[in-house]
């Protein structure tokens with residue numbers, strides 16, 4: 164076993180932890196490469212094993228099996244949270260609008276139930292999605308009329324030199340071969356096309372403080388754990404030039420801290436999840452914004468958002 168980034172074989176144990184969603188039994192071990200600092204799950208699971216790691220509506224905020232509250236106040240707070248999330252996404256969309264013109268082609272890898280793509284579509288872009296989980300792909304098609312291919316990105320078969328932007332939001336850390344995922348992104352991107360990536364930051368203050376209790380470790384679903392340094396190394400190895408790196412995500416960082424402080428297994432809105440716990444998460448996350456702002460200003464935010472260009 165050697166490091167994916169630098170082929171070094173000097174790997175040392177970093178920590179071990181259980182599945183925070185209690186889906187997969189047992190303990191999972193992370194190792195760190197002594198040369199480049201890449202952190203990854205050891206041993207890495209097989210593709211067959213990985214299939215058993217995910218619930219049907221993984222990471223979707225809209226689970227149609229959830230009970231819908233008829234109480235006006237809950238419905239109002241839910242709408243407020245949705246509006247706030249969309250407002251926060253607008254900042255990323257404005258950043259992309261500066262890079263690619265209206266009508267440009269965008270591919271969202273791991274598009275989930277399609278919220279981000281729907282926002283880009285509303286801004287006049289030609290949008291496409293790939294999603295491995297069948298229920299989420301179906302939701303994205305039905306709710307937003309999006310063109311979504313269900314299955315593995317590596318087998319999705321898009322033409323070469325086709326897209327102006329490929330998005331990997333919280334996807335790279337789930338791939339057993341992230342280098343192959345980026346190589347496929349490079350193939351389908353036009354020359355000089357852009358890549359927008361978001362991953363949890365293993366060099367964050369949250370990880371340094373909470374270690375195996377940090378919610379974004381997400382073992383065993385997160386296979387690779389990047390820092391800004393190792394992510395940039397992976398990008399350079401696969402033919403991308405990093406352009407902009409950010410640590411601050413109001414959409415992610417306060418929620419990751421909230422779930423770290425108050426761990427629960429119903430994060431993915433299982434059918435029994437009551438509306439009250441959902442509102443608790445929202446209010447708690449808002450109260451944690453000042454701390455997560457400080458950690459980001461100090462250069463150790465819980466999420467890395469990176470824009471790169473295909474070279």
Ligand SMILES: [Zn+2]
Nearest residue numbers: 166169196199
């Ligand atoms: Zn290494």
